[in-house]
Amino acid sequence: MSKDKLKENILSKSFFRTPDNKTDREYAMTLDEKLGFDVETIESELSQQYRTYNEHTEGNEQKNHYEGTQAWIGLHPQILQTPYGEILDFLEHLEKYNINKIVDLGAGYGRVGIVQQSIFPNSEFIGYEIVKTRVDEGKRVFNLLELENCHLLEENILDESFELPEADVYFIYDFSDPMDLKFILNKLSDIIFKKDFFIVAKGSGVRSMISNKYPQFWSNHGVIHAKQWSLYSSFVDLN
Ligand SMILES: C[S@@+](CC[C@H](N)C(=O)[O-])C[C@H]1O[C@@H](n2cnc3c(N)ncnc32)[C@H](O)[C@@H]1O
Numbered sequence: 001m002s003k004d005k006l007k008e009n010i011l012s013k014s015f016f017r018t019p020d021n022k023t024d025r026e027y028a029m030t031l032d033e034k035l036g037f038d039v040e041t042i043e044s045e046l047s048q049q050y051r052t053y054n055e056h057t058e059g060n061e062q063k064n065h066y067e068g069t070q071a072w073i074g075l076h077p078q079i080l081q082t083p084y085g086e087i088l089d090f091l092e093h094l095e096k097y098n099i100n101k102i103v104d105l106g107a108g109y110g111r112v113g114i115v116q117q118s119i120f121p122n123s124e125f126i127g128y129e130i131v132k133t134r135v136d137e138g139k140r141v142f143n144l145l146e147l148e149n150c151h152l153l154e155e156n157i158l159d160e161s162f163e164l165p166e167a168d169v170y171f172i173y174d175f176s177d178p179m180d181l182k183f184i185l186n187k188l189s190d191i192i193f194k195k196d197f198f199i200v201a202k203g204s205g206v207r208s209m210i211s212n213k214y215p216q217f218w219s220n221h222g223v224i225h226a227k228q229w230s231l232y233s234s235f236v237d238l239n
Contacts, residue, residue: 001034007145009034013092013118018085028083035141037109039077042133046073067156070176071131081108082173082202082228087115090200090229094169097198097236099123103167105157105184106130106175110138113150125150126165128157158183167197174203181206185214192216196235202228 001009009015018027032039050066052074066073072080099120104112107127116125129135129152138152155162158180164170164187172184185206188199199217201207207230210217217223217232222239224231231238 003144006035010114010117010145011121013088016084016088016115016118018083024083024085025078027085028078028081031084032077035114036144037141038137039081039109042137043073043075043077043080046071046131046133067130069130069156069158069180073131081111084111084115086202086228087112088118089226090231091115091119093224093231094198095119097168099168101126101165101167102169102171103165104128104171106173107138107152109134110142110150110152112171113138113142113147113152114145116150117147123149123168126167127152128155128162130154130156164188164191166195169198169200171200172202172206174205178205178209181209182213185209189214189216192234197233198236199232201230201232 016031018024022030050071050073053070053072054074100122101124102112102116102120104110104125104127107113107129110125110127110129113125113127116123125147127138127150129138132154135152135154142150142152158176164184170188172181174181175184188197191197193216199210201210210230210232217234221233221235221237224238
C-alpha cells in the first residue's frame, strides 16, 4: 500500500474496526502488516537476548529484569499489545469529549497513537516505553506515517524522577507487577481531585487493583466496564 493511501486510511475509523469474520487479534496482525510493523522479528530477538516473563528465577523473582521492570518479553506480540479494534472501541467512548492529549504508560509500539488519528486527528500522543527496540520500531512507523503529533519516548516510568505529564487520557495496560502499577496509580490518585482526566485501564492486574484499592477513581463519577477495558473519569459522570 502506498504511503499516501496509508496516511489516508489511518484517518478513517473503518480502517481500524475489526471485521465480523475476524477476531480483534487476527485483524491486528493484518493491520501490523499493512502499517509496516515488524513486531515478530523484534520480539523474537528480545526473547533470545533477555529472560522471558515466565522464566522462574532464584527466590521466585518474577520480574524479567529488563531495567528492573516487567517488560513482558516472550509474550505473544498480539497479547502484548492492545488490538487496534479495541483501542478504537474505547476511543469512541471518548469521542464526545474535548481530548487534546493521550498518554500511554507502557506504550509498546505506540498503537494507541496511530488509532488516535482516526478520532482525534489534531491531538497529541505521548507513549512512554522502556524497551528501546520497541520504541525505535514505533518511531520508525510514526515517521513513515508522518505523525508529527505522536511521540514515543524511551523512559522508565518507575524512575523516581518520572513526572506524570498532564493529559486528558491516561492509558494503562498492565505494564508491570502490582507494586509497579501501584506506583503509577498513586501518582494518578494524587491529582484526581485537582485535574480533569480519564483513565482507560486494560488487564486484570490494573483493573482489579483499581476496583479493590482505588475507590477514588470510580466512587464519584462511576465507571464503564467493557469486556477488555474499564473507563474512569476524575470529572465527568460516566453512568
Ligand atoms: C502490556 S504492554 C502494553 C503496550 C501498549 N500499551 C498496548 O496496549 O498496546 C506494556 C508495555 O509496558 C512496558 N513497560 C513495562 N515497564 C515499564 C516501565 N517501567 N516504563 C516504561 N514502560 C514499561 C513494557 O515493556 C511493555 O511494552
